Amino acid sequence: MPPAPPVSAAADAPDHPAVGAATALLGAYRPGDRFLATPTRTLLAQGPATAVPDDGTPLPDRVRAALDRARRAGSARPVVLGAVPFDSTAPAALAVPREVRTGPPLRADPLVTLPADPPEALDWKVVEVPAPEQYARAAAEAVARMTAGEAQKVVLARTLEVSAPGHEPDPAVLLGRLARFDPAGYTFALPVGPGRTLLGASPELLVARRGGRLVANPLAGSTPRAADLAEDVRRAAALLESAKDLHEHAVVVEQVRGAMAPYCSSLEVPARPALVRTATMWHLSTTVTGTLADPGTTSLDVAAALHPTPAVCGTPTAAARRMIGDVEPFDRGFYTGMLGWQDSSGDGEWVVTLRCAEAVDGLLRLYAGAGVVPASDPLAETAETAAKFRTFLSAVGASL
Secondary structure, eight states: OOOOOOOOOOOOOOOOOOHHHHHHHHHHOOOOOOEESSSEEEEEEEEOOOOOOOOOOOOOOHHHHHHHHHHHHOSSEEEEEEOOOSSTOOOOOOEEEEEEEEEEEGGGGGGGGGGOOOOOOOOEEEEEOOOOHHHHHHHHHHHHHHHHOOOOOEEEEEEEEEEBBBBOOOOOHHHHHHHHHOSSSSSEEEETTEEEEEEEOOEEEEEEEETTEEOOOOOEEEEESSSSSSHHHHHHHHHHHOHHHHHHHHHHHHHHHHHHHEEEEEEEESSEEEEOOOEEEEEEEEEEEEEEEEEEEHHHHHHHHHHTTTTTTSSHHHHHHHHHHHHOOOOTTTSSEEEEEEEETOOEEEEEEOEEEEEETTTTEEEEEEEEEEEEOOOHHHHHHHHHHHHHHHHHHHOO
């Protein structure tokens, strides 16, 4: 008997989703599967998947070709799912799964509010790379170089290497905790190499396409949240008035506008940012919407034009990349790249890979960064990275 044709589905969630539909997909995830939950849907791909080849042609064209091959092979609605590194010339981890199960968004499932099992009490070892004082010195060096005119902004990252003797981190358990920590965000677990899983909970949409409409939601300018409600409100209000953060945000929005403009017949950009909160941070946010000029333009066409935004690299891009290479003592890999899905119509959602970790060989490698501008306080930027680590550290049960 010939094999059944591949089945894929990235359809919109129903208007009245069944209770438990999204959390069932979350609970069915196992390491090696591909899982992505967004504010519009929950996707789970299990079983065989055909990798998008790395043949040197532009990534959006490779994805078009992979989806076309899947459609010719009998898939009614093939979907590409996976991740792209920060260095877009490095190999991506994108594939067309044989079967994709689709459900409503996690935030629409009341069962996601049920608490996850608490983390185990383990003797976690946390190694900071670079150490906080070294990171602060790197940020101070970046401030001096920008003051001299080398760049306007650079995003500097650091990592935590988290492990516990005799304990192998379970991506399925960590994914469940992350999803319940912030079900309105973008929660993911994706294979990115043999024995390597990229997982996290990003707050930032790079771009989405739905029919003839594009939406981007750049975040730039942020402050850690406070446990005290009155202080938390004060910090949010101060962020909205911070000249440093408003300038940082405006730089990002202007570049997003410029990258999207060639693909759009019209663009709508609010004059001032709004506030977005996660469990640990306040962010300045602007929702940029556009109407496609060419219906053949795919979500990944636009995502590739946007990546990397100044929110994760800096500006000008070449100068910021050079500074990152000079001072960051590690390869970012998939951190600050992009991840998401696209179907054969060109619709899709691509997310900035933030608040994430790679699980490999019994080790969790966590990533966080902060945008540095000439007005930055290096110690404040160091504290910002520590606050951003809290999302994942809470899921692990570790602390700095």
